[in-house]
Amino acid sequence: MKACTNKKIIIVIICFIAVVLYAVAVYRVNKNTPVVEYKTIEKGDEVTYKNYTIKVIDSKVYDLSELKKIYGIEDYEYKAPLEDEHVKCILTHMVITKNYEWTNDMDYEYSAINGEVSTSTWSNGIEGDLFYLINSDYTASEDKVGESYDVMVPVLALDIHYPEKMWNDLLGVPTYIVYEYNKEFGGIPRLMIN
Amino acid sequence: MKNQIKRAIFSKGMLIVLFISIVLNALFIKYIIGRYNELNATMIKNDGGIRPLDRSPFNCFILINPTVYGTYYHYIIPLLCALPFAASYSIERKKGYVKNEFIRQGKINYIVKKIVATFISGGIAGSMPAVISFLWIFTYRPYIAPTPASGEVAGSNTTIGMLYFTHPFVYYGLFFISMFAICGCFALIALLISDFTVNVLTVLISPMFIDVVLSAVLSNDKTKYLMSSMLELRREHNYVATFFVVISCISFISIVMYIHNKNRDCY
Structure with missing residues (x-):
């Protein structure tokens, strides 16, 4: 009887140690990871x-x-990755006002807006070519400091991937754009539509 | 009942399942972390940094990540379910131990206990690698909630599928419960086979064999109602269908075993 009790106590202690070690491991991973801040820009907001x-x-x-x-x-x-995937486009109308002079060490946020870099937006990101085609006037112009430009930001998405409810939300009024601010890479904002 | 469940859970078969789970997950974690580092290096070189959402642990555990280890696991699930306790009935019949039990506690009573214990042990064994993988990945990847922006989805177009984005832990909780039930059914299939044969090997591989044959024979439309297909997280599966399949399976196996054993004299 006593041996059985001892066995149980040992099992409980081992389980407890395992749980503590697991908790510490999870805590360390989360502690060492930079905080990802989300900024939500709703329709009509200015950031x-x-x-x-x-x-x-x-x-x-x-x-x-x-x-x-x-x-x-x-x-x-x-071309959609799969033939049966239907491609939709979320087109966001923005007004961008430039606050800086162009330099070679241009901030990433410009690239993200300009569609030069594939972003983490939806599954396919902003299509660079599509951005240039839609905003040919803007991309051809030499944007000046203090001036505002109308820009249409296209984001392609494959509707097979997204729940119906999510599309309904998007089609409704409260569509908004989220900027993800990641400290790990020196404050790179990434455009997402949610 | 308590004794049967204890025997099922603390069996050698369960130890083997635990060992397989750990080995499979260690290989998976090694592979996935290596691939992540590789991707991270490429992304930093090209774009200035990895997409943070790619690090979400919710789309990165063995059952849903398209790796070779996930495929192995998917194929051996029926075998894992049968390993701990499904063959015990045939072994007991072979040794004649079952006659003692029938005298002591009654035939039907004994079979009901066997069904319950096999179901529970099969559920635990089948879902163990997935649960271990799910917990393990959180020690490597930080908590980043899944968002549609990362293109990661599960069970889309279903009400429960929406939980993946809003309450991922609840979503996976429900998923593991359904997985437990499906794995329990795989074990019951093996138990049913053990009612007809005393060959342990036949009993152990029978769920896997039935699953592979059915997958090969049925059309795509019907295959999605197979138990193994319901384990695919990205498939637009229906939890209601899962519920009916599981209940039907348990009822069918119980009825067949009851009828088969009711007036049976020779074991």
């Missing part, structure tokens, strides 16, 4: 970053084919 001021005017969801017709860019080709 000032180091280099830009951004104001979100509106956001709409289109079929990619529909968007191509609107902007007369039928030549634009995009």
